[in-house]
Amino acid sequence: MSESPFRTGAFGVTGSGDTSGFGGLVRVEPGGAVALHSTDRPYGGWFDEVADALADAVGQATYDAAVRRVLVDRGEITWFVHREHLLVLLQALRDDDALRFELCSSVSGVDYLDAGGPTGERLHVVHHLTSMTYRRRIRLETAVTAEDPHVPSSTRVYPTADWHEREVWDMFGVVFDGHPALTRILMPDDWDGHPQRKDYPLGGVPVEYHDATIPPPDERRSYR
Amino acid sequence: MTTTDPYAGSRETTEGRVYTVTGGDWDLTFGSDPLAEERLVVNMGPQHPSTHGVLRLVLDLEGETVTKARVVIGYLHTGIEKNTEYRTWTQGTTFVTRMDYLAPLFNETAYCLAVEKLLGIEVPERATTIRVLVMELNRIASHLVGLATFGMEMGALTGMTNGFRERELVLDLLEEITGLRMNHAYVRPGGLAQDLPEGIEAKIREFLTIMPERAAGFHRLLTGQPIWQRRLRDVGYLDVTGCIALGVTGPILRSAGLPWDLRKVEPYCGYETYDFEVPTADTADAWGRYLVRMAEVTESLKIIEQALDRLRPGPVMVEDKKIAWPAKLSLGADGMGNSLDHVKHIMGQSMEALIHHFKLVTEGFRVPAGQVYQAIESPRGELGFHVVSDGGTRPFRVHVRDPSFVNLQATAAMSEGGMIADVIAAIASIDPVMGGVDR
Numbered sequence: 194m195s196e197s198p199f200r201t202g203a204f205g206v207t208g209s210g211d212t213s214g215f216g217g218l219v220r221v222e223p224g225g226a227v228a229l230h231s232t233d234r235p236y237g238g239w240f241d242e243v244a245d246a247l248a249d250a251v252g253q254a255t256y257d258a259a260v261r262r263v264l265v266d267r268g269e270i271t272w273f274v275h276r277e278h279l280l281v282l283l284q285a286l287r288d289d290d291a292l293r294f295e296l297c298s299s300v301s302g303v304d305y306l307d308a309g310g311p312t313g314e315r316l317h318v319v320h321h322l323t324s325m326t327y328r329r330r331i332r333l334e335t336a337v338t339a340e341d342p343h344v345p346s347s348t349r350v351y352p353t354a355d356w357h358e359r360e361v362w363d364m365f366g367v368v369f370d371g372h373p374a375l376t377r378i379l380m381p382d383d384w385d386g387h388p389q390r391k392d393y394p395l396g397g398v399p400v401e402y403h404d405a406t407i408p409p410p411d412e413r414r415s416y417r
Numbered sequence: 418m419t420t421t422d423p424y425a426g427s428r429e430t431t432e433g434r435v436y437t438v439t440g441g442d443w444d445l446t447f448g449s450d451p452l453a454e455e456r457l458v459v460n461m462g463p464q465h466p467s468t469h470g471v472l473r474l475v476l477d478l479e480g481e482t483v484t485k486a487r488v489v490i491g492y493l494h495t496g497i498e499k500n501t502e503y504r505t506w507t508q509g510t511t512f513v514t515r516m517d518y519l520a521p522l523f524n525e526t527a528y529c530l531a532v533e534k535l536l537g538i539e540v541p542e543r544a545t546t547i548r549v550l551v552m553e554l555n556r557i558a559s560h561l562v563g564l565a566t567f568g569m570e571m572g573a574l575t576g577m578t579n580g581f582r583e584r585e586l587v588l589d590l591l592e593e594i595t596g597l598r599m600n601h602a603y604v605r606p607g608g609l610a611q612d613l614p615e616g617i618e619a620k621i622r623e624f625l626t627i628m629p630e631r632a633a634g635f636h637r638l639l640t641g642q643p644i645w646q647r648r649l650r651d652v653g654y655l656d657v658t659g660c661i662a663l664g665v666t667g668p669i670l671r672s673a674g675l676p677w678d679l680r681k682v683e684p685y686c687g688y689e690t691y692d693f694e695v696p697t698a699d700t701a702d703a704w705g706r707y708l709v710r711m712a713e714v715t716e717s718l719k720i721i722e723q724a725l726d727r728l729r730p731g732p733v734m735v736e737d738k739k740i741a742w743p744a745k746l747s748l749g750a751d752g753m754g755n756s757l758d759h760v761k762h763i764m765g766q767s768m769e770a771l772i773h774h775f776k777l778v779t780e781g782f783r784v785p786a787g788q789v790y791q792a793i794e795s796p797r798g799e800l801g802f803h804v805v806s807d808g809g810t811r812p813f814r815v816h817v818r819d820p821s822f823v824n825l826q827a828t829a830a831m832s833e834g835g836m837i838a839d840v841i842a843a844i845a846s847i848d849p850v851m852g853g854v855d856r
Contacts, residue, residue, distance in 0.1 A: 266787050267534055295661050298792065299818035301803045319803065321790050321818070325661070325675075328682055332790065353664025356826050364498075379494040379855055389499050410503035 231262035239329060240270045246291035247272075251281055271332040276344050279335055283350045286322060286331075294322040294331065297347070300357035302365035306391040313338050315391075316367055320347065320354075337367065339390075346372035364389035456484075459837075463492045467570045467841045470851035474828075474844075476837065483840055486832040488825055493855040501815045505781030506532055507742065509812055511602040513802075517819060517853030518599055519562050522548075522555040522591075523795040524853075525604035528815070530685060531791035531802040532606040535784050538740065543731040544608040545686050550621075550724040551594060551603065552686075553717040557628070558587035559796035560710045560717075563848040567707065568639065570845045571648050576639055583631045586624055593617055607741055608734035618725055625722055632714050640711070649704035653831040653843030656701045663830060664823045667798025668713065669847060672698045672705030679794035686793075691720050703846035710848075713796075740782050743774040781810040797821050797848060817856055821849035 235241050244263065248256040259278030264271045274282055286294040298321040305315045314336035322331050335344050346369035347354045358369040359378040366387035369375055377384060386393055395409035425436040462473040471492040477485035497516055501509045513528045514521040526548050533540060540548075561584040568576020588598045593614055595603035603610050639645045655665065657673045670677050676695040680688040696712030698705030734741045743759070763771040786808035792801040798820030805814040824847050831843040 267537070267789055269789060271788075296666075297664060298799060299790070299801050299803060299816070299823075301814075301816035301818070303788075303805055303814045303816075319788075319816075321801065321803065325677060325682075330683075330790065330792075332788075351664070352662045353823060353826060356822065377491075379491040381491070388496065395503075 232265040236263065236265045236270060239327070240265060243270070243292065243329065243331060246289060247282065247285060250285035250289040250292060251278075255281060269330070269332065271334050273334050273336065276335045276337060279333070280345050280347065280350065282333065283320070283322075283347050286333075287350055292324065293326040294324045294329075296323040296325055297321070297351035297353050297357075298323045298330070300347070300354050300361060302361035302367055302389070304365055304389065304391045315339055316342055316365055318344050318361060318367055339366070342367045343370055344368070345370050346375075348372055363387065366390065463489075467845075469566060469570070469844055469847075469849055472825075472844070472849065472851055472854075474840065476840065478837060481837050483832050483835055483837055486829045486840060488828045490822075490825065490851070490854050493851045495856065497856045498815050498817060501812050503811065505810055506606055506784055506812060507781055509815065510605055511600075513815070513817065514600050514602055515852065516817060516856050517795065517797070517800070517821065517850045519559040519850050520555055520795050520797070520800075520853075521599055521601055522551050522604060523793060523800055524817075525602065526552055526686070527791055527793045527795070527800050527802045528804070529604050529606050530793065531789050531804040532784060534789045534791055535787060535804060535806050536606070536740065537785070538607065538735055538737065540608045540735060541732045543612075543729060544733040546724050546728055547609055547613060547733060548604055549686050549688070549691070550721055550728075551591065553720045553724070554587050554590060554621075556717045556796045557714050558584045558591070560714050561587070563710055563796070564635065564707070567845045567848070570841050571645065573639060573642075573645060576635070579631075579635065579638065583628070583635075586627065586631075590617070590621060590624060593620070605734075605742060607737070608732070610742070612733045613728075618728070621721065621725060625718055628718055629715070632711065635711065640708075646704065648838075648842055649702065649707055649846070650700070651702050651704075652835070652839045653703045653706075653846050654701055655827055655831050659827070659830055663827045665798070665827050667794070667796070667820050667824065668706050668709045669824060669827070670798070671695065672709045673701040674699045679792055679799060683792065685791075691723050693717075693719050703842045706846040706848075738773070739777075743770070743777055783808060783810055784812075792818070795820055797850070797853070798824060817853075819853040819856060821847075821851070821853040822856075825849045825854055 234244075236244065251259070255278060259274050259282055261273040261275060264273065272282070286292045299319075301319050301321070303317040303319060305317060307315075316337050316339060318335045318337070320333040320335075322333065323329070337344055342365075344367055346358055348358065348369075349371065355373070356378060358372055359375060361367050362369060362372075362375050363377045363380050364387055376382070380388065395411055397409045397412075398407040400406060425438045427434050427436045429435075457478040459476045459478055460473070461476060462468040463471040468474060473489040473492065475487040475489060476483050495515075497512050501512050504512065509528060509532070510525050513524040516524050561580045565577045565580025565584070568574065568580060591601065592598045594617055595601035595610070655663075655669065655673065657670070657675050660666075660670045660673055660675070666677065674697055676697050678695040679685070680693075681695055693716045694712075696709050696716060698708050743763075763774050784806040786806050788803065788805040790801055790803045792799050794800070799818065800820055801818030803814075803816040803818065804812060807813040827847065828840075828844060831847075832840045835843070
């Protein structure tokens with residue numbers, strides 16, 4: 194990743210090479226967005242209602258301590274939270290009458306590698322919650338470092354998180370403390386490493402012709 | 418070394434002490450359990466005709482009663498999510514279509530809707546209508562396979578042959594529309610790969626007249642049949658509370674009585690403008706799921722007819738030349754390919770068009786950084802795509818919330834305490850597609 198979180202241009206051209214007329218497109222690295230940006234109140238729509246209800250449910254002090262920043266982007270809202278408070282927030286989101294996020298649609302991992310912000314919190318665990326009562330969707334994002342990849346397990350609040358968390362462990366090596374049986378789920382039991390991490394080496398394909406090989410995808414010629 | 422061992426008698430010899438090991442703890446450990454001799458751990462699959470694909474079950478049995486059901490998956494893991502990170506956004510379509518291979522057009526559409534949300538673009542009206550059209554055709558094909566394998570696993574083999582025969586009608590249509598029976602890569606970010614072929618509307622309308630009779634035939638064959646009813650009723654019970662706790666959606670949730678269908682509650686692709694019902698049942702068992710799927714086939718036919726009626730001429734790809742695939746793809750005798758006119762244009766007439774074609778096809782377009790979650794109602798429930806972009810020409814991360822993956826977690830809740838034969842009925846009623854489960 195470049196030093197600046199901002200990149201310009203449609204085709205990654207630096208300098209004056211852009212003849213496409215698309216040089217006006219400004220892009221922000223997602224990790225940079227995590228590290229740098231927070232949306233100001235009011236968030237708009239029902240987002241403020243949910244934020245207020247959540248603060249009421251867990252108490253303003255806990256809310257302030259738990260939430261690092263809130264990001265509204267493309268009509269979706271994300272709470273970036275500290276892992277210590279994740280379960281308190283999830284419990285309130287599920288049970289509070291004004292929130293009622295009954296369904297945990299998905300738990301996914303993302304590895305931001307170098308773009309994990311100044312603290313090196315590259316591994317993100319994202320909870321996608323759905324309120325069937327109010328027909329709303331929100332996202333909770335927890336970031337940890339690869340050296341201390343511990344996140345409390347949400348299986349006690351949402352039993353459906355069981356397999357999702359096993360998959361995130363399998364693919365990203367995030368340890369979910371309190372999970373009933375955190376074992377690999379998609380890869381074989383004796384597999385080494387966590388394949389969906391960005392620094393996991395990819396395999397090439399040997400070709401039976403003068404020791405030639407097809408290099409792994411990330412070493413082939415490609416566009417940035 | 419201890420001097421006395423309760424399970425090994427010993428005697429002194431000239432060579433030292435010799436132990437006689439007897440293994441006497443067997444009775445001590447299991448003697449008090451009257452069912453101990455009947456306990457059996459059975460491994461079922463991954464290669465087994467009744468496990469709905471390469472699914473492995475480890476069942477603890479006491480007689481014919483299942484005391485514990487564990488599900489082992491991963492036998493069809495192909496690393497699709499990781500692969501998409503090394504391909505362009507457009508190529509992503511060709512990967513995700515292979516996940517839930519019975520519902521490829523749903524994978525493609527959900528993925529493309531997510532990419533389009535990231536891009537902030539809206540696809541032309543005609544493209545959206547055709548997406549709805551092919552998705553609903555696909556839903557019928559998927560449910561027919563679900564019902565066919567259901568029949569096969571329950572021993573109703575005519576159900577299987579009929580189901581696959583009816584599905585062939587749909588696959589013929591999809592082949593004519595997209596060029597392929599499965600793994601279509603037809604829906605692309607920004608619209609569709611190509612417009613509908615000439616004369617397909619008449620063929621779809623003909624299908625609409627044939628299919629209701631075939632669906633009725635299914636009812637005649639299975640619904641009233643006493644064996645079918647006894648195998649399905651009160652089997653694989655899971656109520657609304659259990660469904661939501663385990664994240665189960667789709668026909669299973671609707672068979673428990675909750676009319677939760679993303680086409681209605683969170684409309685996309687203009688589903689709010691179509692007139693259709695959300696079938697439910699109140700039995701929360703395999704029987705209800707069977708009926709819900711049968712009813713959904715009929716509802717899909719209604720949607721297809723409405724989609725046909727509102728088809729108007731127009732583009733099927735966004736106008737933006739920085740996103741729209743430059744090759745005007747067309748369907749030839751040997752499948753789908755570039756149109757000759759386009760090849761002539763870039764090879765003989767316009768250097769800029771050639772450069773543009775080359776850049777867009779090899780490098781692809783860039784998608785502004787950010788993340789979105791897009792969910793649609795696939796035949797099996799909520800199909801969600803969590804797509805992250807770092808602003809590059811390739812997805813930074815694509816995570817798929819596949820409904821089969823989540824629904825399969827309910828196996829234990831549905832099967833434990835029941836008979837071993839009912840495990841098959843329960844899993845068949847979940848209708849998991851292992852390509853989607855393992856991705």
